[in-house]
Amino acid sequence: MTNPLLAPWTAEFGLPPFAAIRDADFGPAFEVALSEARAAIAGIADQAAAPTYANTIAALELAEGALDRVSGVFYNLAGADSTEAREALMRELAPKMSAFASEITNNKRLFARIEALWAARDGLGLEPEEMRVLTLYRRMFVRSGAELEGAAAARLTEVKARLAVLGTQFGQNLLADERAWFMQLAEEDLEGLPDFVVDAARAAGRERGQNGPVLTLSRSLIVPFLQFSPRRDLRRVAYEAWVARGANGGETDNRAVAAEILALREERAKLLGYPSFAAFKLEPEMAKTPEAVRDLLMRVWAPAKRKAAADAGALEGMLRADGIAGPLEPWDWRYYSEKRRMAEHDLDEAALKPYLGLEAMLGAMFGCASRLFGLEFREIAGPFYHPDVRGWEVTRAGRHVAVFLGDYFARASKRSGAWCSAMRSQRKLGGEQRPIVVNVCNFAKGEPALLSWDDARTLFHEFGHALHQMLSDVTHGFISGTSVARDFVELPSQLYEHWLEVPAVLEKYARHWQTGAPMPVDMRTRLLTAGTYDQGFATVEFVASALVDLAFHEGAAPADPMAMQDEVLEGLGMPRAIRMRHATPHFAHVFSGDGYSAGYYSYMWSEVMDADAFAAFEEAGDPFHPEVAARLERHILSAGGSEEAEVLYTRFRGRMPGVEALLKGRGLLEVA
Ligand SMILES: [Zn+2]
Known part of the structure; x- marks a missing residue:
């Protein structure tokens, strides 16, 4: 019997044959798809013909057809509807897929072809998008060490392997400290x-085999405890245990691990020819340089600190x-802030939800x-x-645009959180391919399903990512949809959340699921103003962490990261009652992998952009202004990674983003 994953997909819209796929089909399908991809890549690298764009880059773009299809289905299922078999296969695939990726970037003959094209690029008559894709391919090879030879290449491999071990250790130490402590x-x-x-607390007690309730260091338990417990003595004990994670001495202490990670990252960057790890990490990002990151963070820091000081006075x-x-x-801040919030902005979630039905x-x-x-x-x-799962065909003026799948309800087989994935992404090379995009959320399933305000924001957020995929209109899959810089990818999603907050949208759609009555105006006002509450605190704790992350990676690696952390905070004049959102020994974003190292700023960078981008509609006097919407689609939503992010943004906005809209959105402008 043929494997349904490998046979042609003949269903409408080219959807995967979901009903025919069995778990046992994935393993063999991956084997076949991987060996097909290997053969195709070897064919490109080893061909006798002189390198051309078509026989090298375009050919690479099409080399992984079956692998793309099988991965698109499998990784979506592994996250959204996991089974033991799927989890086992995921563990088995992880080293195989990473080995496959390094085989490509370590292929010297392939890199030589790319280098030849790069050297001759100006005479090749390339389209702008082709020049961009060639640049990105070369950058991907160079950044993974393709130019290194001999001892340097061997050392880079060693450094990367040691960093992978240390990153895992950092995360496991943190988990061990979190598991060990309870009160x-x-x-x-x-x-x-x-x-x-x-x-x-009672559930945590049972889980830990205790007779009564316990407090643990899980964020979902300790944060509300700090918000609500009137017992200042207990809040203090809990808070001090929480911020000591990873710094308790002994085998699980992360301070030496952090120091070694920073030293190795510096070495990795220097081996690759960069002055610092931050310079290496920021090169492909929109921010580009450590100076640009610091400049943005400092412009937010001063007003945030003023607002936090005013709030501290009230508390x-x-x-x-x-x-x-x-x-x-x-250990006092969250408690008094919550009391103040209740007085000024309290919203009755139970009364709100009937206006936020999933259908509405x-x-x-x-x-x-x-x-x-x-x-x-x-x-x-x-x-x-x-x-x-529900599906929609997306069309425009009668033309097929995409298939959109919505998988909204929590279930045991789904991992937590919310995300957007493309089961098939858009491209034109080798024939127009329209996307199949999935939004996955974890809403409570009710009859009817009613959302919280946070849920509704998540719904809009993920749909913003989906629009970035569905409206994509580029030639190469390598740069389509959300294949953009990390500090740019959250722009479409965070921007889309703004339309949920448009009063006319709430008035039209947020209607009581039984009576059809619109949301009361007072409720709507409280809802829309609650977002600015306590943003001095939130901004200060975030920016402090981002600046410490930047300092760690900007110059020579510190022998004592804790001393450097203290120095940065002292230089900032960190308010007494606020600490870093993540202090060094438990700063998992930065140390338990490479993901957000020298990149923690990117959350705020994206927020600056989404606020500034939405302000373009406000300045035009209409949240649905057709020309602004058309510019947004042409320069951002359809453009994928076809240009550097700052070029795309400047085309949309006429300038780079400014911080004013973010400061206004966070309510940080009123205290001058
Ligand atoms: Zn997102």
Whole structure:
């Protein structure tokens, strides 16, 4: 019997034959697809013909056809609907796929062809997109060490292997510290805690084999404890344990691990010819240089610190009113801030939810895309990969644009969080290929399904990523859709969240699921102003972490990272009652892998851009302004990675993003 993953997919829209695929088909399909891809790549590298763009780069683009198809289906299923068999296969595939990726970048004959094209590039008559793709291919090879020979190449391999070990160790140490600590709570210690915290503490107690409730260092338990517990003594013990993760001495202490990681990263960057690890990491990003990152962070820092100082004054007043003499401490901030929030912005979630039914919010999400980009959505019948999954054909003026799948409900087989993946991405090379895009969320399944405000934002966020994939209009798959710089990829998603907050959108779509009545105006106002609450604190704790991350990677690696951390914070004048969101010994973003090293800033970079981009609509006087929407599609949503991000952004906005819209959005402008 033929493997349905490898046979031609003849269903409507070229959808994968979901109903026919068995778990046992994946392993053999990957074997065949990998060996086909290897043969195709060897054919390109070893051919006698002189290198041309077509026989090298374009050929590489099409070399992994079956592998793309099989991976697209498998990795989506492995995250959204996992089984033991799928998990086992994922573990088995991880080293095979990474070995395959390094085989390509280590292939000297292939790199020689790319170098020959690079040297002759100006005489090749390349289209701008082809020049861009050639540049990116060469950069990918160079950055993974293709130019190195002999001892340097061997050392780079060693450094990378050691970094992988240390990154894993950092994460495991942190997990060990988080698992080891808990605090038993007596019944009277539960006073003042909301039911969901009490329930979570009792569940944690049972899980740890204790008789009563316990507090653990899990963010979802300790943060609400710090928010709600009136017991200042317990808050202090809990807080101090929380910030000591990774710095408790002994075998799980991460401080020496961090120092070794930083030294090896510096060595890796120098081997590749970069002055610092930050210079290496930022090269492909929109920010480009450490100076640009620092400049942005510092422009946000000063107003955030002023706002935090004003808030600290108000909170300290509440502390005094409770009869406590000392200054406001880090374990006090969340508690008094929550009290203040309740007084000023309290929203009754239970009363809000009936206005945020999933059907209503899908209507809003599709409705905004129709007004902005002229897209139409028609629900199509499955079967898809799980009975909960729904599908829509996306068209414009009668032409097929994409297939969009929505997989919205939590289930045991789905990993937590929310994401967007392309089961098939857009490209034109080798024949027009339109995308199949999946949004995966973890909403509670109810009858009907009612969302929280956070859920509704997530729905819009992931759909922003989906639009980036669906509206993609480029030739090469290598740069299509969301294949853009890390500090640029969240722009479409965070930007799309803004349309959920347009009062007219809420008025039209946020209607009570039973009565059809619109959301009361007072509720809407509270909802829309709650977003700016306590942003001085949030911004200060974030920016401090981002600046420490930058300092670690910018110059010579510090022998004592903790001393450097203290120095940076002192230089900033860090407020007493706020600490870094992630201190060095538990800064997993930066140390338990390469993902966000010298890159923690990128969350804020994206937020600066989404606020600035939405301001373009506000300046035009209409959140659906047709010309601004057309520019957004032409220069950003359809352009993928066809140009450097700053070029794309400048084409859309006429200039680089400014921080004013972010400061306004976070409510940081009012304290001058
Ligand atoms: Zn996102």
